[in-house]
Structure formats: structure tokens, C-alpha cells
Amino acid sequence: MELLPTVWFVAIAVLWTGYLFLEGFDLGVGMLMKLFARNNTERRVLLNTVGPVWDGNEVWLLTAAGATFAAFPLWYAALFSALYLPLLIVLVALIFRAVAFEYRGKVDNARWRTVWDWAIAVGSFTASFGIGAALALTTTGLPLDSNGDRQGGAFAWFSGYAVLGGLAVAAFALVHALAFLALKTDGDVRHRARRWFVRLAPVALLPLLAWAVAVQLLSGKPWTWLLVILAVVAAAVAWVLARQGAEGKAFGALGAFLVCATGSIFGAAFPVVIPSTLDPAFNLTVSNASSSAYTLGLMSIVAAVGLPLVIAYQAWTYWVFRRRVSAAHIPAAHGFLPAIAAKVLVGNESPGGTAANHARHNASE
């Protein structure tokens, strides 16, 4: 009887892990736009490593949220309404980040680019922090009443766990992106990313580990403790491999760290989907928060077909764009050619003049 809700709990854990793994590095790359890249060419290298894939990665978030709605409507309703303000901030961050990716290169103007660079960097940090906080709170608890509604006002969700979860995901995304850049770029960016990874990883992976341990202390089981240990081992392996310059393997080991860590967190929380900090009797669990067996069955069939398909064509995308990107690949920015504004017959600017302006633009890049 509890089989389908359990399957869907696992499916949602997989979707969140997939989201953190995939969008993790493009969120991190977004933050690195301001922290790491030294000039516009390097920023464009960074952007182009994630350019073809970030949008597809973000759909993992939509799917995770949608699957939660479909499979556990009470979980979705309680979590999203309780975290109204933090999720509003996440939405704003995601809106600006998405628009910035697309619009940044559309106007050849330094100020324009700077504005959108900040939108990407701040948006990426804020979104990852907010999503981390939300995920941590769903595993450590919210002040929910018997109906699943938040008690105690707009900020009742705020706790150390929210900060810990936020730091965990933001910091993980940062080092995940460094590992990704080391794998995906060439030249100076590649080597610097590796150096930064080796230096930062030991600190930056701690909050995620701390969150995993905190959930174990609340409701851990032997096998989830084992996963925590495996996560530590994987992190250490990733660090050693990165030092040795085995970038692909290091990236893989870091992925294993993430899978073990989130696996231990979701595993320990199971079967509770949100603990109520007011009364354990109000806990939302896989059985009292789930949809009907009919809906879950239908969703299972579709997911069994759909998810492998998604993984397959997304993998193909990474294969198509498998080449390393480096500063040498970045062509000069195209000056914008205002065909109309040239005002051929009326204007003071001859077409030749426009072309000359255009050339100057390129030279100044």
C-alpha cells in the first residue's frame, strides 16, 4: 500500500539531486562571473560553458516542484506557502538570472553588461541559497499546524537550519562550478579553476556535510549514516583527484559526494516529508501527504518512460557541446549595426561611418 508513495518520495529525491547536480554548476558559474572571471572575455568563457544547457538544467527544478505538487500535494502546499517570502526572493533571483543570460550579449555596451553580470551573480547566489534553505527546512521542520499551515508569522521559518541549508547549496554550487570549469575550459581559466577548487573545496563542502549530519542526528538510520561516511570519502577523493589534475574524475567524485549527501538527507528524513516543529502529530509524511494510488500509478508510468528519455537527450546535449571552451575561442564582440538608424538619405552619418564605428567597437573589445 505504501509502495507508490515511497517510489515517489525516491523520485522526488532523485529530481532534487538531479537539479542540484546539474543546475548546481551553472548556479556556481553564475556566482563566479563576479568572483572569478577577471575580464569580459573570461566572463564570456564562463557563460559559454553553460550557455547551451542552463535552461534545460533549470527545468529539473520545475519538474521537482511539479512532481511534488502531483505526488504530494499537501507537502507542496505546506512547504511553498510556509516559505512564501524566501521563495518570492528565489523567484525574483531566477527571473533576473534567466533574463540576464539571454540579454547580456544583446547590447555591446560595458554598463549594460555589468548590470546583467551582477544580475547573474547575485541571482545565482540568491537562488541557490534560497533553494538550499527551503530544502533544509523541509528536512528539519517548520512550525506547521494540523492543517499544514505555517503558524507564527511571515518569518516563522527562519532558523539556523535555513542558513545552514542556504550556505550548503550555495557553497556546494560554487565548488561544483569550479570543478566543472576545470573540466570544461582550457588555458588560464582551467588551471585557475582547479587551483581554486583545491583551496576552497575543504571549506565549502562542510555546510552540506553539516546539514547531512544534522538530519542524521534528528532521524538518522544506520544506512544513512553510512552514506554520510561515503560522502566524506567521495569528497576526499574528489579533492585528491583534482590536485592530481584528473579533472573528469574529480568532477565525477564530487557528483558522488552530492548523491551520497542528499541520499543520506532524504533517506534519514523518510517517511516524514516535513516535520512539524509544533507537534510531531502534525508531521506530513509520505502516507498522509500523498495523492491517490491512481494518480501515483499514472505518474509512475509516465515518469518511467519520460525520465530516462530526458536523461538521454540531455546527455546528448553535453556530448554535442563537449569541447573545452577557452579565451582563444571567444570572438570579438559584434558591434551592433543599426541598419535603420543609419538614416541613409537624411542622416549625418554615412553608411561608411557606421562601419567605421563598428570596427572601432571591435578594436576596443
Add this chain to the structure above:
Amino acid sequence: MDALEIARWQFGITTVYHFMMVPLTIGLGLVVAVIQTLWYRTGKVEYLRMTKFWGKLFLINFIMGVATGIVQEFQFGMAWSEYSRFVGDIFGAPLALEALLAFFVESTFLGLWIFGWKQLKRGVHLACLWIAVIGSVFSAYFIIVANSWMQHPVGVQMVNGRPVMTDAWAVFTNNTALVAVPHTLFGALGVAGAFLLGIAWYHLWRRRHDGIDTVGADGRAIAGETNIPGRDKADYKVWIRSLRIGAVVAMISFAGTAFTGDMQGKLMFEQQPMKMAAAEAACHDGTGFSVLSVGNVGSKNCNDIVAVIEVPGILSFLAKGDFTTEVKGVNGLLDVYKAKYGTNLPNDPLYGDRAGQQIQYVPVMEVTYWGFRMMIGFGGIAAFAALLALWVTRKGVVPQSRWIMRLAVFGILAPFGANAAGWIFTEMGRQPFVVAPNPDASGIDQVFMFTAAAVSPGVSAAELITSLVVLSSIYAVLLVVEVRLLVKYVRGGVASAMPELAEAGHGEKNEKKKDGDGGTPGAPGEPGTPDDVLAFAY
């Protein structure tokens, strides 16, 4: 305003805003895919240029649809948690399937299309766009299935006070959805058609204004050359073909929306008779369609409404397909609704301050009445304008009049207006229900939810107003940014989307254009050098 009203305003604003981007994405996506197919088949340079130019505008708009779509999914849980709890068993499934089966496809393959110009073979590259566009059509389908269930719940049974899905096939083939999907898709094509028409008109006008194109003795266009990149003879073909395609698409779309809209209207007269009565401001039973009625603004008392212009028989035709059957008016329907669903909201804390209040079954009549007329009116204006444009430009020239050009550009807004009015009408007309009862199935008749009970109980009005202000301001700013970017790239012409045209230099470009199958430098399928990793974006 209380929490409910704020939440409704927020939902309305974010949805209408999102739905300004979506039709252009769907419609323009389809058009670009067709144009790129034409290029693939014929190798003609103007089709490549059209693909690049319209593709650029498509992408500028696409991203806004993506960014604002996330808000839609989140706000069900954030602002409407009781609604989410009530309908989760049914409503969540199409949303999740939209993400899993449609939006993943759309986002991933669009990424391949944007960046794959040199990485992929021509055919594969074209297939990626088609797959993305088909994904967006499926997106529309799943979202409309979800919405249609709110308009007309099917495939469920009440178990412990909540609807539980019993027949997924019924949910996914809801007749409300099956007519709403083509109606919406045709509406999207109308947006794309007017968009192509207006912008192409502007460029053709500009070419005449600048003396590039002239008119021969027979009244036909003589396309001219300049040494400005992207304003050569091929460019003339770009605009005249775009104009023709746009006009034809706009007219097809109007025929399609009118046909499906008629079917939809007939369904609505059965499924939500009050919505249609309110759309007619028809108080008493009758057969006449009101073109113009007047009454006191804001009046809920429908007796002071006077029909100024009324065409007898048309209402019956819209509702039942003949000219004589009387259609029930608001007054008659009120008694039916009161008998079926009560006169007062239940005394339940779920309803907050509204518990026990009298139920207002008549939606805001000004909104439904004018929403309905604006939808039809704007759609009709756009179609008529498109027909006129085809006639006027039959010899390949646009008139030199600046005002007609401005009308053509301004006309881009008409289908947007029709789309927005249509959604406002259909959503506001459903009130006071968020899930409207289904009168044609006795078992499902009791599956309904009053909007007053749907809002999140734990969320304060202050939180809602914060988000309303924040999201509206961001939307306002981003709308300005998007429109400015679109205007910039429109004025930039084809060269703005194909810098290689400019860089090749004028004479050299003409040479290259003629080689091989007509591909220009930078065409996909040509072996890329390692330096070609970044072909198109950023």
C-alpha cells in the same frame, strides 16, 4: 483589499503578463521552424536571413516566457495552498507532465538550436528547432488540460471531501481542453502573424522612404541596393516574404480562432451558462446578441442594463446553433445556482471573513461583457488588417504613408489584446468558483471550489501585497527592457542578427552568397574550425 483580493490580482497580473510572452513564443516558433524548413529545402538566402532575424526576436521573447513561467508554477503552492490541497490529485499531474514531457524538450532542444548552428548537421539542427516547437505545443496542451479541469472538472470522484482522479483519459481528453487547445494555438499564430506583418511593413516602408526601393511604371516594386550591410536585394525579399507569411498566418489564425471559438462558446453555454449570460449582460432569457449595452458602472443589479444595439437570433446561434432557441439569462440562472450550490458560503474558518456571506454568482459583468467583445473585436481587426495588407501590397510595395506604417506597427498589439481579453474573460467569468461545477454529470456536479476558500490560510495579506508589488514592478521594468531590445533588433534589421553579413564586407558577401547551395558564411553543416565553438550567442 484582503488577502483573497490581493492574491487574485497577483494571479491575474502574473498570468496575463506570462501570457503576453507565451503566444509569441509558440506562434513565432512555429513560423521560424517553417521558414528554416524552407531554407533547408530551397537553400535561398532570404530564408536563412529570415530564420536568423525572426529567430533572434523569438529568443529575446522566449526567455521572458521562461522566467515568468516559474512564477505560475510556484504561486499555486505559495498563495493558493488550499486550492493545491484540494485539487492536487488531478491538477498537479498535468503540471508535472508539462515539465517532464514538454518543457524539458523545449529548453534542451532550443539550447541545441541556439548553439548548434555549427556543431550540428543542417538537418539535425532544423530537427532540433522542430522538436523544441512541438515541445512548446505540448506545453500548451498540458497547461490547458490543467486549466480546463478548473473550468469543467471531469474524471474524478469525491472521496472524503476531496476530488480523486478516477479516469485520467477523461481528464486529458476533457472536451473543454480539446477545443481550448486549438483556440489558443490559433490565437498564438495570430500574434505571430501580426508581428511579422507589422515589422516587415516597417522595413519595406523604410526602404521606400530611404529611396532604396522604387516603384516602376506598372506599379510594381523595383528592389534596390545600398552598400549598407543587410539592405541589399535579398533583404527586400526577406521583408516582402515575411509580410506575406505574416498576413496569411494572421488570416488563418482568425478563421481558426473563430471556428474553435464558436465551438468553445457552445460548450460554455452548457458548462458555465452563467459566464456566457454575464458575457451577454443578458438578464432575461432571449435570443439577441448585444453588440452594445449600457448600465450603471459596477452595478450588480442586472435590471438597469439596456441593450443599445442588439442583433436578434445571433445569441441563439452562438449558444445552440439555431436562431430561435431562447438562451437563459442571468436572473433565471441565479435561481438554479442558488438551489444547487447554496445561497451563502459555509460557516467554515476556511472562508475567513467571508464565511457565511451571501454568494455572488454573477461575475463582474463589465469585465466579462467587454472582455468577450474585445477578444472578438481585436481578433477581427487584426484579420481585416491582414487581408487589407495583402491587397495593398500585391505589387510588392507598401504605400509611402507614414501613418499607415504606424498603423501596421501598432496593429501588432491587436492580437495581444485579443489573447489577454480572452483569458481575462474566461478566468473572471468562472467566478465565484475557482473550480467551476460540472453541470452535465450528476456525479461530478458536486466537485467545485469557491475561490474564497482557495487562498493560503497561513499567508498574510502583507506577504501577498509585498509579492504583488515586487513582481509587478519587476514585470514592468522587464517589459520595458524587452520591448526596447526588440525595437533595437527590429531597427537593426537582418544584419543585427547576422553580424557575419556586415563583416564579410559588401562585395565579398555577394560573391559568397552564390556559391554551393546558396548558404552564406556561417551556415550550419559546414565543417567548423575549433574556433567556432561559440557560434551564435553570448
